Amino acid sequence: xxxxxxxxxxxxxxxxxxAIGRITRGTVKSGQTMxxxxxxxxxxxxxxxxxxxxxxxxxxxxxxxxxxxxxALAGLEEIEIGETVADPKNPEALPPIHVDEPTITMNFxxxxxxxxxxxxxxxxxxxLRERLYKELLSNLALRVEDTDNMDTFKVSGRGELHLCxxxxxxxxxxxxxxxxxxxxxxxxxxxxxxxxxxxLTIDVPEDYMGDVMGx
Numbered sequence: 001x002x003x004x005x006x007x008x009x010x011x012x013x014x015x016x017x018x019a020i021g022r023i024t025r026g027t028v029k030s031g032q033t034m035x036x037x038x039x040x041x042x043x044x045x046x047x048x049x050x051x052x053x054x055x056x057x058x059x060x061x062x063x064x065x066x067x068x069x070x071x072a073l074a075g076l077e078e079i080e081i082g083e084t085v086a087d088p089k090n091p092e093a094l095p096p097i098h099v100d101e102p103t104i105t106m107n108f109x110x111x112x113x114x115x116x117x118x119x120x121x122x123x124x125x126x127x128l129r130e131r132l133y134k135e136l137l138s139n140l141a142l143r144v145e146d147t148d149n150m151d152t153f154k155v156s157g158r159g160e161l162h163l164c165x166x167x168x169x170x171x172x173x174x175x176x177x178x179x180x181x182x183x184x185x186x187x188x189x190x191x192x193x194x195x196x197x198x199x200l201t202i203d204v205p206e207d208y209m210g211d212v213m214g215x
Contacts, residue, residue, distance in 0.1 A: 001025070001026050001086065001087035001089065001090040001091075001092065002023070002025065002026030002027060002028050002034070002085070002086060002087040003023070003024040003025050003026060003084065003085075003086050003087070003092060003094060004021045004022065004023045004024060004028075004071070004073075004084065004085045004086075005021050005022075005024065005082070005083075005084055005094040005095075005096075005097070006019045006020065006021045006079055006080065006081055006082065006083050006084070006085065007020060007021045007022070007081065007097065008020040008021070008081065009079070009080065009081055009137075009138050009140055010072065010138050011134075011137040011138035012074065015049065015050055015074035015075070016074065016075075016077050017074075017076070017077055017078075017079060017137060017138075018050075018052075018072050018073065018074045019072065019073045019074075019076055019079045019083075019085065020070070020071070020072045020073075021070070021071070021085070022068070022069070022070045022071075023065060023066065023067050023068060023069050023070075023071060024067065024094065025067045026066070026067060026087060027064060027065065027066040027067070028048065028051065028064070028065055028066075028071070028073075028085075029048075029051070029063060029064045030048055030049075030050065030051040030062070030063050030064070031047065031048060031049070032047070032048050033045055033046070033047050033048075033088055034046060034047075034048060034073075034076070034085050034086065034087070034088065035085070035086050035087070035088040035091040036076055036078075036079055036083055036084070036085055036086075037083060037084040037085075037086055037091055037092075037093040038080075038083050039080075039082050039083060039096045039098075041093060043091055044078070045088060046075055046076040046077070046079075047075050048073050048074070048075045048076070049074050049075035050072075050073070050074035050075065051063065051064070051065060051071060051072075051073060051074075052071060052072040052073075052074075053065055053069055053070070053071055054069075054070050054071070054072075059072060073085065080140065081097065081099055081140055082096040082097045082098055082099070083096065084096075099140050099141050100141065100158055102141065102142070102143050102156035102157050102158060102185060103157075103158060103159055103184065103185055103196035103198075104156065104157055104158075104159055104160055104162070104163060104182045104183070104184060104185065105154060105155065105156040105157075105182070105183050105185055106154075106155055106156075106163055106179050106180050106181070106182050106183070107147070107152050107153065107154055107155070107179065107180035108128060108132060108152070108153045108155050108177055108178075108179055109149075109151055109152045109153075109177060109178050109179065109180070110123065110124065110125050110128060110151040110152075110177060110178075111123065111176050111177055111178045112151070112178075113178065116176070117176070118176075119171075119176045120171070120174045120175050120176030120177075121174045121176075122173075122174050122175045122176065123175075123176045123177075125150055125151045127175065128153065128175065128177055129146075129153060131170060131173075131175055132144045132153055132155060135166065139166070141157060141158045141162065142155065142156070142157050142162070142166070143155070143156040143157070144156075156185060159198075160182055163182065167179060184196065
């Protein structure tokens with residue numbers, strides 16, 4: 001029976017949410033009805049309207065794919081990372097993966113500086129809000145919240161690099177806005193304030209170990 005764990009999500013204005021993953025077993029065809037098993041085990045059915053395989057970084061429209069291939073499925077609108085796409089006749093869930101919670105938050109604001117209107121063509125709060133909430137359709141580690149100020153949106157992500165990539169992408173698309181300094185998200189766990197931490201592993205030749213450890 002067919003089985004695939006969703007490891008990434010993309011979004012298309014024409015096709016909606018697109019699930020990406022590697023087929024663990026079985027085959028799948030375009031137009032076929034599949035069962036999606038949510039992380040809590042709840043099933044629901046959906047029809048695959050488009051099926052893509054990958055050649056390098058490019059997607060190719062295909063009619064069928066089999067075990068071992070990395071594919072993209074369109075038509076399963078509510079699907080999320082960590083859920084399993086399976087054969088409706090014998091649906092079996094794979095161990096789910098979880099998206100880490102945000103660790104950094106910033107405010108995205110309409111540019112009200114003296115130089116406003118000189119860098120981009122999308123400058124209003126409506127433009128900014130629409131773009132940020134559209135990003136949530138494919139960027140599942142991101143969080144966007146409205147604030148008391150209509151021109152300010154609270155955006156949280158997995159570190160500064162995560163948010164910097166979003167900022168640069170929007171800038172290249174023609175959005176003009178300003179951002180606040182990043183702030184670490186502090187959480188209370190068992191009555192104690194906890195700050196996020198990350199572990200880094202560096203593999204280097206032995207000759208350079210001293211320099212890396214010293215830095």
